[in-house]
Amino acid sequence: MVINSAAIRWHGDFLELLDQRLLPTEIVWLPVRNSQDAATAIRDMVVRGAPAIGITAAYGLALEAARMEQRASMSALAGAVETLAASRPTAVNLFWALDRLQATGGSLEGAELVQALTQDAEAIHQEDIAANHALGDFGASLLPQDATVYTHCNTGALATGGHGTALGIIRSAWQKQQLRGVYAGETRPWLQGSRLTSWELANDGIPVTLVADSTAGQLMAQGKVQAVIVGADRITANGDTANKIGTYNLAVLAKHHGIPFIVAAPVSTLDPALPDGSHIVIEERDGSEVRQIQGKVVAPSEVAVYNPAFDVTPGELITAIVTERGVIEAPTTEKVLAHLRQQ
Ligand code: MRU
Numbered sequence: 001m002v003i004n005s006a007a008i009r010w011h012g013d014f015l016e017l018l019d020q021r022l023l024p025t026e027i028v029w030l031p032v033r034n035s036q037d038a039a040t041a042i043r044d045m046v047v048r049g050a051p052a053i054g055i056t057a058a059y060g061l062a063l064e065a066a067r068m069e070q071r072a073s074m075s076a077l078a079g080a081v082e083t084l085a086a087s088r089p090t091a092v093n094l095f096w097a098l099d100r101l102q103a104t105g106g107s108l109e110g111a112e113l114v115q116a117l118t119q120d121a122e123a124i125h126q127e128d129i130a131a132n133h134a135l136g137d138f139g140a141s142l143l144p145q146d147a148t149v150y151t152h153c154n155t156g157a158l159a160t161g162g163h164g165t166a167l168g169i170i171r172s173a174w175q176k177q178q179l180r181g182v183y184a185g186e187t188r189p190w191l192q193g194s195r196l197t198s199w200e201l202a203n204d205g206i207p208v209t210l211v212a213d214s215t216a217g218q219l220m221a222q223g224k225v226q227a228v229i230v231g232a233d234r235i236t237a238n239g240d241t242a243n244k245i246g247t248y249n250l251a252v253l254a255k256h257h258g259i260p261f262i263v264a265a266p267v268s269t270l271d272p273a274l275p276d277g278s279h280i281v282i283e284e285r286d287g288s289e290v291r292q293i294q295g296k297v298v299a300p301s302e303v304a305v306y307n308p309a310f311d312v313t314p315g316e317l318i319t320a321i322v323t324e325r326g327v328i329e330a331p332t333t334e335k336v337l338a339h340l341r342q343q
Pocket of ligand 1: 048153159164165190244
């Protein structure tokens with residue numbers, strides 16, 4: 001089967017990833033032929049965004065099985081699973097996809113295993129697109145008419161199988177003529193907001209205004225934002241949400257200004273195994289990402305840097321979590337677990 005999405009092209013026996021590090025100035029597709037290629041692409045941010053990472057890991061494992069042909073078994077693939085799992089720690093979708101494929105593979109071997117893993121990776125990709133359209137509609141129903149919203153990082157077609165999570169809500173609201181426009185925070189240090197979100201929205205003709213991250217408070221104080229909508233990398237049982245660094249700042253600001261703070265994510269981002277956000281492993285990345293901007297040195301080379309890629313927003317600051325199954329208002333452990341039980 002061939003599946004083409006914004007950043008992930010699956011050709012049935014071969015994967016290509018759009019190199020998101022080069023956007024918006026260059027369009028370069030990189031080949032992925034095995035699990036090591038997939039893990040390297042995830043680690044190095046060729047592909048990023050929780051659902052897209054999960055999809056890539058699933059294809060990476062299927063490709064590794066195909067490489068082994070008759071020798072393929074889940075035990076022979078244990079090293080590949082380990083390599084993929086070590087690529088980035090925070091987004092649970094990666095581990096969810098690997099667990100799902102391992103369960104699918106079970107005791108199958110050889111060609112049967114290759115076929116089962118390939119079909120399941122394709123299903124994960126397609127299900128994610130469908131989930132985003134569903135949660136997009138649920139989320140749009142929470143917005144007032146003519147809303148201007150603020151978003152952070154990139155949660156669009158590039159970060160997912162397609163349509164997007166927070167950007168999925170934004171796209172759905174725009175299609176329903178509910179939306180006036182979007183403020184996109186630039187999202188230092190990787191600039192996913194300026195390089196990716198403003199590019200995606202502009203390509204769709206959705207009015208977007210790019211702001212430095214530090215502008216969010218001023219915008220809210222001026223009454224220019226009716227909702228903040230963000231994605232998630234991992235949501236624990238009580239609703240605590242790991243997402244791109246800076247998300248927590250926005251949640252505190254939104255609370256202060258009485259603005260709804262909406263988290264959008266597929267159910268595959270919920271991690272009921274962790275009771276609260278204190279258990280989430282937060283990725284820390286190299287200091288050079290902060291000392292430099294796109295290769296240009298902006299700090300003394302020896303200055304100490306703290307560079308967590310994510311922060312945790314307490315569930316009590318979240319107005320609603322939106323998934324493909326519906327809306328969890330004012331999340332609590334009881335509500336999140338009930339949501340997971342509902343089909
Ligand atoms: O470091 P990144 O670019 O992978 O971080 C991405 C985010 O934090 C997104 O908000 C999250 O993964 C949701 S993407 C639909």
